[in-house]
Amino acid sequence: MLKYLFFDLDETLYPATSGLMPAVGERMRLYLEQRYNLDPERAHELQKRYWHEYGTTLRGLMMEREVDPQDYLDFVHDVDVAQFIEPDERLHQILAALPYEKVIVTNADAPHARRVLTRLGIADQFTRIFDIVFMEFECKPARGAYERVLNALGVRGEESILVEDSARNLATARELSIRTILLLPPNGDPSVQPARRFLDPAAHSANIECPADANLCIEEIYQVATAVRQLAAHTISASQESS
Ligand SMILES: [Mg+2]
Structure with missing residues (x-):
C-alpha cells in the first residue's frame, strides 16, 4: 500500500534552469574561499571533489576540515529565491x-x-x-x-x-x-x-x-x-x- x-x-x-542552484553553488565556493583562504580554482576543485566523494560540500568539510555546519548552511543559502523561481x-x-x-x-x-x-x-x-x-x-x-x-x-x-x-x-x-x-x-x-x-x-x-x-x-x-x-x-x- x-x-x-x-x-x-x-x-x-x-x-533546473532557474539558476537558483548555481547561485547557491557560487555561495559554496565563496564560503570555501573566505573561510579557508583558498583561491577560486582551488575552492571550485574542492567543492567538486567533496560533492563526488561525500554527496555534499558540507559533508566533505565535516570529514576533512573544521566547519560549523549551521554557519555554512546559513551562508550558502543566503540567496533571494524570489529572483529565481x-x-x-x-x-x-x-x-x-x-x-x-x-x-x-x-x-x-x-x-x-x-x-x-x-x-x-x-x-x-x-x-x-x-x-x-x-x-x-x-x-x-x-x-x-x-x-x-x-x-x-x-x-x-x-x-x-x-x-x-x-x-x-x-x-x-x-x-x-x-x-x-x-x-x-x-x-x-x-x-x-x-x-x-x-x-x-x-x-x-x-x-x-x-x-x-x-x-x-x-x-x-x-x-x-x-x-x-x-x-x-x-x-x-x-x-x-x-x-
Ligand atoms: Mg535535487
Missing part, C-alpha cells in the same frame, strides 16, 4: 490531487526548503521537511538518510515513492524497497545510462533514457501524478498476482 511520497526539493520542484499554481493543483502524504527529503536545510516551498506556493502540500540537519549530515545518497526518514514516519520502503532529479540518489533508496521516479534533466544527463526498465514504456516519449535505478522517468515535474498512479497501480496488481 502506497502511503508516502518523498520529494527532493532543489531542481525537482522547480526547473515563481509561484507554480499548476504544480500546486497536481500535488493537491495526489491522495498520499507528501514530505520533503532534501540535502539542503529546512529554512531554505521553507523559503522555496513558500515562493512556489506549495508549502501547504507537505506535512514534513526532512533536511540535512535531521539526517545528522549523513546526506543522500547515503542509505542512512532514507532509513532515518522511514523510521521517523514508521513506514516501510514499499509504502513510499521517491521523486528525485539526481540519478545517483536512487540506488540506496531502491535497496530499501522505495520506488523511484527520476525527473530527467532538461537536455539529457550524460551520466544516465541507456534505458533498461520501464513499467510502461508507452507512457514515455520515444527517445527518453531512464537509468535502471529508476522505476519510472519523467521529463517534467507535472508528469509526476501520472507516474505515481502507474506505480501505485503496479503495486496493487503485483500483490494481487502473488495472493
Whole structure:
C-alpha cells in the first residue's frame, strides 16, 4: 500500500534552469574561499571533489576540515529565491490531487526548503521537511538518510515513492524497497545510462533514457501524478498476482 511520497526539493520542484542552484553553488565556493583562504580554482576543485566523494560540500568539510555546519548552511543559502523561481499554481493543483502524504527529503536545510516551498506556493502540500540537519549530515545518497526518514514516519520502503532529479540518489533508496521516479534533466544527463526498465514504456516519449535505478522517468515535474498512479497501480496488481 502506497502511503508516502518523498520529494527532493532543489531542481525537482522547480526547473533546473532557474539558476537558483548555481547561485547557491557560487555561495559554496565563496564560503570555501573566505573561510579557508583558498583561491577560486582551488575552492571550485574542492567543492567538486567533496560533492563526488561525500554527496555534499558540507559533508566533505565535516570529514576533512573544521566547519560549523549551521554557519555554512546559513551562508550558502543566503540567496533571494524570489529572483529565481515563481509561484507554480499548476504544480500546486497536481500535488493537491495526489491522495498520499507528501514530505520533503532534501540535502539542503529546512529554512531554505521553507523559503522555496513558500515562493512556489506549495508549502501547504507537505506535512514534513526532512533536511540535512535531521539526517545528522549523513546526506543522500547515503542509505542512512532514507532509513532515518522511514523510521521517523514508521513506514516501510514499499509504502513510499521517491521523486528525485539526481540519478545517483536512487540506488540506496531502491535497496530499501522505495520506488523511484527520476525527473530527467532538461537536455539529457550524460551520466544516465541507456534505458533498461520501464513499467510502461508507452507512457514515455520515444527517445527518453531512464537509468535502471529508476522505476519510472519523467521529463517534467507535472508528469509526476501520472507516474505515481502507474506505480501505485503496479503495486496493487503485483500483490494481487502473488495472493
Ligand atoms: Mg535535487
